[in-house]
Amino acid sequence: MTAAANQNGRRATASRRLERAGIRDVAAAAGVSITTVSDALNGKGRLPDETRSRVREVAERLGYRPSAAARTLRTGRSGLIGLTVTTYGEEPFTFTEFAYFAEMARAATSAALGRGYALVVLPASSRHDVWGNIALDGTVVIDPPDQDPLVTELYRSGVPVVSDGKPGNCPVTAWVDNDHEAAVLGILEHLSEAGARRIGLLTGTSTDTYTRLSTEAYLAWCDRVGQEPVYEAYPAHDPAAGAVAADRLLARPDRPDAVYGLFDPNGTDLLAAARRYGLRVPEDLLLVCCSESDVYANTEPPITTLSLKPRRIGTTVVNLLIDAIEGVDAGSGSVPGRLFPPRYRTAGTGPPPGTLMPTELIVRASSQRRSPRTTISPPRPPGEV
Amino acid sequence: MTAAANQNGRRATASRRLERAGIRDVAAAAGVSITTVSDALNGKGRLPDETRSRVREVAERLGYRPSAAARTLRTGRSGLIGLTVTTYGEEPFTFTEFAYFAEMARAATSAALGRGYALVVLPASSRHDVWGNIALDGTVVIDPPDQDPLVTELYRSGVPVVSDGKPGNCPVTAWVDNDHEAAVLGILEHLSEAGARRIGLLTGTSTDTYTRLSTEAYLAWCDRVGQEPVYEAYPAHDPAAGAVAADRLLARPDRPDAVYGLFDPNGTDLLAAARRYGLRVPEDLLLVCCSESDVYANTEPPITTLSLKPRRIGTTVVNLLIDAIEGVDAGSGSVPGRLFPPRYRTAGTGPPPGTLMPTELIVRASSQRRSPRTTISPPRPPGEV
DNA sequence: CTGCGTCGCAGATACGTTTCTCCATGACTG
């Protein structure tokens, strides 16, 4: 009795219900062994082209689709990458990072797909059973909080983790972040050159890297140039709180004559607040905010924005992760030219490799006094209308 | 020789490298069989609580995590749902649907997670090998084009498919869509009541359901009330083309005194175009556009928008899909009270079940000739789905 | 005619679960 007949028999005996064709069925139909089918379809082994194409044809005819689960089990690779986003509240995405996140996720999806991987969106707050039930080859973590237990567990269980945002106190394989310090300093300098005398900051109360580094850079700058810090912090995940904070900032006795807002909605909120106080932008108030939205190109006046270039970040993060996945799995091997040799995973070699990416300041009318020429209008005392 | 020793021996013989603890290791450590471990951890079988908790404790101590791949292979369920978005160009998301898609995806992710599933983002244009490599329990398809081959193949291979957007000519398990006809008629009526004499439309050139139904409803209305249609169509996926089309529309000799724009950026584009032509909004031109963005609450003037309520759609779509997945798999069974009995999957029983969901018109200053004081702009309830 | 290398493929095993089947053991009933 041939093996094919045997296996086919077992199949038929077990159940004669509708079943998707398996590799065994293809083997039987083509009159070859399972090995041959596998080799033919995956381009491995030593087979004459004739056999290869015949097997392929039979597989096609039978509508054979290899079982992803079986392949994953066998190879240990699922082709799945987790995209973890830290959550505030029960919604999976942070509201304030929304445009940033959307763009970044889009780029990450593209990049992953281009290398044969797919992305699974997994809020960090997900039920643990969901996390455990998915075979992930690696994970991208967006802005992990300090001591993120999730990241720690993932890393310990051997899953490569690359974070968007310099990680606080958890081990990651690699990380990517903007140069927030340089970005903030650039903006402050830009505003100063435009004539700002007292620059205020609209910042957040949370402790993520972005908020922290940006605020620190602002405070350091204030200290250096001798300006008293003027800032308001609010819970960035609360969409209503931003408008209130913007209002508070402009209502202060030491009202700033220029403001940088760290979050996307700050631009419109500040603009609305300025209107309420009868402040003209940019004459009485210079405005910059961090945003990926191009609505700020069409506001009245258009608002200068800082772009974190999320597409670039998303692409980089995914590529680093996949490099790590494929590099690590080549494992203790001596594959030359690997971008990410295994040593990156070993502990004790110091901090994980990080990449700083530049930001881009898109200068519009809101941060330029007069016509965007070279002349700088004389500074104006705050409060004057 | 006991089974445990045997299996342990095999394990140790095979390789003594670092390996994640498997169910066998737990069984050996707890001094029970594999069956018992599986039953204890999954809450099945007949076991005294003492054994159960002991096994759980051992598993915890060993850091045991069941292999998702093995479980998927065995049970046939991966807990993964595909989220497919039709693409124009190479970017995975359609630009014009962006805010809609983002909100919808967010809600879908939440809903799926709440029921123990995770979402995989899969552009329809993905490399076929990526599609084939993922074990999906079902798929959500956003606005499938007519005769979508992908959907057809998925459906044929037995994967439940639920579409957002009434499907053209491809078989799906179920679908959800807005009542676009009612929405457009409502807007036209609203504009008429505000005093519009000639209502124009800014529409798209693509053939997706949304564009088609909306345009048809507009044309039908024109026919009924005896107005000559005044519209401009442009490729909605091209962000630059919208502004040009808006300009064209207002430059026509038969310039409309009210415009409805089908796509998100139309509001700002129309506003800018109106400014260029010296038209005041709403005095000379009434404006409504379809958008999920709340920037239109703060434009000058605020613009009336039609919300498609993407959160509600996303939630509904996912729930329908999971109902189908779990209902189908209970299979030929006689499980009572199933929301989606298997009969929905059988062919020949007519069109698949569809659900129409209402839209919401958020009336703002741009579509009201008189003082907008009397009407109350509905505040967004924070917990709204 | 023997030994050897290559070609083309078949067998068997392992991946790590879930689950069906079945066997002890004791308790209880008649």
Added chain:
DNA sequence: CAGTCATGGAGAAACGTATCTGCGACGCAG
């Protein structure tokens, strides 16, 4: 005391693939 039943658990068969090992046949040199 024999039969029945519930209890607690063990064994083994899948799930569908990839891959390691090995084997017959064939060509060719010695």
